[in-house]
Amino acid sequence: MLQTIRDGERLVVRLNGELDHFCAQSIRRELDALLEADKGIRMLILDFTTLSFMDSSGIGVILGRYRIMRDRGGTLAVIHMNRHIGRIFHMSGMDRIIRQLDKQQEAQA
Amino acid sequence: MNQHNEMQTTFLSLAENESFARVVIAAFAVQMSPTVSEIADVKTAVSEAVTNAIVHGYEGTKGIVELRARIDGSWLTVEVQDRGKGIADVDQAMEPFYTSHPEQERSGMGFAVMQTFMDELRVDSQPGAGTTVSMRKRIRAGGVV
Numbered sequence: 001m002l003q004t005i006r007d008g009e010r011l012v013v014r015l016n017g018e019l020d021h022f023c024a025q026s027i028r029r030e031l032d033a034l035l036e037a038d039k040g041i042r043m044l045i046l047d048f049t050t051l052s053f054m055d056s057s058g059i060g061v062i063l064g065r066y067r068i069m070r071d072r073g074g075t076l077a078v079i080h081m082n083r084h085i086g087r088i089f090h091m092s093g094m095d096r097i098i099r100q101l102d103k104q105q106e107a108q109a
Numbered sequence: 110m111n112q113h114n115e116m117q118t119t120f121l122s123l124a125e126n127e128s129f130a131r132v133v134i135a136a137f138a139v140q141m142s143p144t145v146s147e148i149a150d151v152k153t154a155v156s157e158a159v160t161n162a163i164v165h166g167y168e169g170t171k172g173i174v175e176l177r178a179r180i181d182g183s184w185l186t187v188e189v190q191d192r193g194k195g196i197a198d199v200d201q202a203m204e205p206f207y208t209s210h211p212e213q214e215r216s217g218m219g220f221a222v223m224q225t226f227m228d229e230l231r232v233d234s235q236p237g238a239g240t241t242v243s244m245r246k247r248i249r250a251g252g253v254v
Contacts (some may be wrong), residue, residue, distance in 0.1 A: 021160040022124035055156040060214035
């Protein structure tokens with residue numbers, strides 16, 4: 001079960017544990033159910049604070065949700081990636097299309 | 110630390126075993142006193158290779174994945190082998206963002222991640238016979254793991 005905080009048109013989802021090909025299936029399902037249930041969400045923020053591992057399966061999950069948000073006229077951003085996960089994020093080129101917020105930007109977003 | 114050590118383990122091509130493979134390689138490599146970052150690199154590369162074996166090698170059917178690792182001084186060699194469908198065009202499969210399963214939100218970055226996080230990568234594949242991914246990484250002992 002993903003932890004979420006709804007604030008105005010913004011939904012912050014905290015990812016837990018590990019994001020590999022196996023876990024990607026359930027995380028994707030949960031995220032899509034959250035977005036489907038609430039069309040008022042304009043900004044999806046994925047919080048990586050408690051995610052201990054991610055491989056390239058995570059790239060697919062993030063990009064897929066980015067497309068969903070873009071198609072409904074919204075945005076997706078990420079926060080609190082550790083160095084290792086940040087490297088995968090960077091090498092995939094996602095950092096060119098998806099905003100990485102720091103604490104201050106998160107508060108203002 | 111032993112200058113030489115080897116291990117091998119086999120498991121079914123179930124997605125649940127991706128995390129098992131990561132734990133096994135981390136437990137084996139820890140005797141080399143790697144840094145947290147080096148262990149994360151090795152775990153990620155193994156996760157990619159095992160996922161490829163499960164998703165592409167066996168395409169969701171049950172088969173055996175073999176994980177072998179060897180320590181030679183400061184070098185860690187890891188091999189992930191499946192006896193699945195194999196890869197017809199290895200060069201194409203290794204291109205960043207190439208995926209044979211775009212509908213599954215596969216990023217096509219698996220080999221690129223292995224290449225980035227390890228020092229050497231070799232892929233031997235034969236259609237109908239399977240694929241062996243061999244990776245090497247120099248571990249600079251002195252880590253805190």
